Amino acid sequence: MRILLVNPNTTAAMTEGMMCVARTVAPLGADVVPLTAERGFPYIATRAEAQIAGAIALEMIAAHAGSADAAIIAAFGDPGLPAAREIFDFPVVGMAQAALVSAAMLGDRIAIATFSPALRRWYEDAARNAGLGDRFVGVSAPASHAAPPPAGAPATRQLLAGLCHRAVDELRADVVVLGGAPLAGLAAELQPEVGALLVDPVGAAIAQAVALVSMTPRAGFARRSGRPLPKPTNGLSPSLARLFAQEAAE
Template identity: 55%
Template sequence: MRLLLVNPNMTVAMTDKMAAIARKIAGSRAEIVPLTAQRGFPYIASRAEAQIAGGIALEMIAENLDGIDAVVIAAFGDPGLAGARELFDLPVVGMAEAAVMTAAMLGERFSVVTFSPLMTPWYSDCVEDTGLASRFTGVCTPETRAVDVTRVVTDLRGDLVDLANQAVREDGADVVILGGAPLAGLAPEIADDVPAIVIDPISAAVAQAMTLASLQVQFAGRTCKPAAKSSVGLSPALAEIIATETVQ
């Protein structure tokens, strides 16, 4: 099995960290093929940036489908996820959705803890999209808006632990999701400091991608696939997929 790990952020260090986590989760069961965006933003931090990055993610997937069994969109707000599922005939998993679905299977109520209040509306939208908002206690963040994403795990570690505990103590969460690619890998490190289950979204996404790929579901003839049409200015690989008629 081969999983395409698509990071629509431009920061290679994030991709490397998430790929290492993915390989640990996959073990010998899957090969991880990591990709980092070559244009866009060093780090996606808003709904507007996610809209732009979503198109870039679609191009990245289209250009690298050969031999791939499932795709993981390795950015917590899941840029391009819905569109990718419409276009591509294989399982596509997003970090945010995977984390929320996993939280719903592990507890009754869940919170998202992240490192900047700028992400709060976007991440709240992601939860709403899953249909599980009734079990969501909210997004918890520090007050600061200015964050160095390359140092957030060290600079804000204590704040993140405090916020996770606050979510448990004050909001009644029994599962805490650490939202944002810069927090990848932190969950197991702070698990003993939080009286709740702490979820690492990239781990959840990889595990779910492998599960979906193993189901070997039939994608041909889906009614939700968009009608074939021509386009201008897209990457050749993406343009070809969009122009291809659905096989019945």
């Protein structure tokens, strides 16, 4: 089983942090392939940036689709996820959706804890798209924006611990999702001191991808409705252009 871990941010250290979690969750026989965007943003914080990153994610998946059994869009707001599911013939998992859906199977009141208030609206969209409805109780974030903190720094741990406690005390959450690729691995570290279940989005995405590959016949993807209409392309990456040409031929 070959799973693409597609980071549409340009920060390689962020990808490696997520891979540390992936290696602990992926079963034997599952090969997780890390990919980091070569253009775009060092980290994605708004819906506008996510639109651009989504197109980059499609190019990245297309370039490696021939050898993949599944792909994970490894940015918490899932940029490009609906589009990727239209054009690729294998499961594509969004990190945010996987974490939020998993959280919904663990408890009734779900919150997201993240490092910046700039992410709030985008992450609220993610919860809405995951279908949580009134089970989603909000985003716990600091009052002011800062660049993504180093995942292993004591200050990062202290910040996230406080935000998780706030989600429990003020939002009355019984499951808290740590929102953002820079926070990969902190859920397991903070769990002993937080009075709610913590969900690491990378771990959830790996588990969901493995399950979907195991339960979903590959042949079924080629027969599904809603595939792209045939049309010419101009200026797309060669791998993505070939994919749309294939759709047109079919």
